[in-house]
Amino acid sequence: MSSVKTISELMLSFGSMSNKKIQKICYYAYSWYLTLYGEQLAPFQFEAWVHGPVSRELYHYYKSYGWSDIPQYHGLVMVDNEMAAFARKIWTLYGSYSADELEQMSHKEYPWQAARGTCRYYESSDTLLDDDDIIAYFSKNKDFFISA
Numbered sequence: 001m002s003s004v005k006t007i008s009e010l011m012l013s014f015g016s017m018s019n020k021k022i023q024k025i026c027y028y029a030y031s032w033y034l035t036l037y038g039e040q041l042a043p044f045q046f047e048a049w050v051h052g053p054v055s056r057e058l059y060h061y062y063k064s065y066g067w068s069d070i071p072q073y074h075g076l077v078m079v080d081n082e083m084a085a086f087a088r089k090i091w092t093l094y095g096s097y098s099a100d101e102l103e104q105m106s107h108k109e110y111p112w113q114a115a116r117g118t119c120r121y122y123e124s125s126d127t128l129l130d131d132d133d134i135i136a137y138f139s140k141n142k143d144f145f146i147s148a
Contacts, residue, residue, distance in 0.1 A: 002042045002079065004057050010083070012073035014091045017099070019062045020051060022070060024102035027053040029090045031111070032145055034131060035138035046129045048115035050122060052106035053129055093148050110137045 002010075004026075011017075011025045026044065033041035046053035062070050079087070094102060106112050111133040119125045138145075 001040055002083065004042045004044055004055060005061065006077060006079065007042045007044075007087075008058055008061065009073045009075065010077045010079060010087045011091065012070060013077055014072075014087075014095055016069040016072045018067070018069055019059065019065060021099035021102060022062060023054050023058060024052060024099065024106060025090065025094055026055060026058060027106065028094050028102075029087065031134045031138050032090065033086065035135050035142070036145070040131075048112055048119070048125045048127045048129060050124060052103045053112055056126075089145070089148065093145065 007026055007029060008022055011022060011029065017025070027046055030041045030044045030046065033039075044055045044058070046055055097105070111129045114133050115127045115129045116125060117127065
């Protein structure tokens with residue numbers, strides 16, 4: 001299992017992005033990895049925040065950037081070839097979307113909706129997205145990942 005920092009740096013190696021976008025990119029990476037490999041990509045715990053799934057650890061790691069983009073990461077990220085290929089696939093699928101588009105996508109998906117429960121759209125929530133819900137939802141959409 002990789003660390004949250006390693007996965008975020010790997011995704012940032014593709015380009016600069018906002019805190020909101022790195023959250024969603026890492027969420028989709030986590031979700032697909034969990035679904036395809038049956039194990040966690042990193043010890044992410046995604047909460048059902050107003051703007052979609054958020055890892056509190058990842059949020060605090062990058063919150064100093066505020067509304068500014070987090071710069072592209074140019075350092076060496078120590079992952080194997082399989083992980084590098086997986087990250088490229090995630091970037092191919094989701095990298096062209098804006099943070100707001102990724103937020104809207106996540107809002108339409110069952111794992112976030114289930115964790116939000118009866119919260120109104122503006123209410124904060126720290127409820128964790130359930131890994132079983134993630135696997136069930138993304139398993140139904142494997143063709144999207146495989147065909148890309």
